[in-house]
Amino acid sequence: MAVTRCVCYRMTFAELRELARANDWTTVAQLSLATHCGMGCGGCRPYLQAMLDTGATCFAVRQGDQPPQPAAPEPWDL
Numbered sequence: 001m002a003v004t005r006c007v008c009y010r011m012t013f014a015e016l017r018e019l020a021r022a023n024d025w026t027t028v029a030q031l032s033l034a035t036h037c038g039m040g041c042g043g044c045r046p047y048l049q050a051m052l053d054t055g056a057t058c059f060a061v062r063q064g065d066q067p068p069q070p071a072a073p074e075p076w077d078l
């Protein structure tokens, strides 16, 4: 199982990456103010930062305080 979305606001990282690119958002704050993603439970914030940093939209579940690592999506992750 991989992390591919903001569960609270039901948006995939792929959707959010496209919005970020189209609007020149470079920070999680910009993205959150516009979409609310990251402003619910906050669990997706490290993944949003990693998405902005790397362009990846699928991540392994992170361990402890380690930064999210990109992962290949399984069919059920899409």
Ligand code: FES
Residues within 6 Å of the ligand: 005, 006, 007, 008, 009, 037, 038, 039, 040, 041, 042, 043, 044, 045
């Ligand atoms: S998963 Fe994104 S705010 Fe909860």
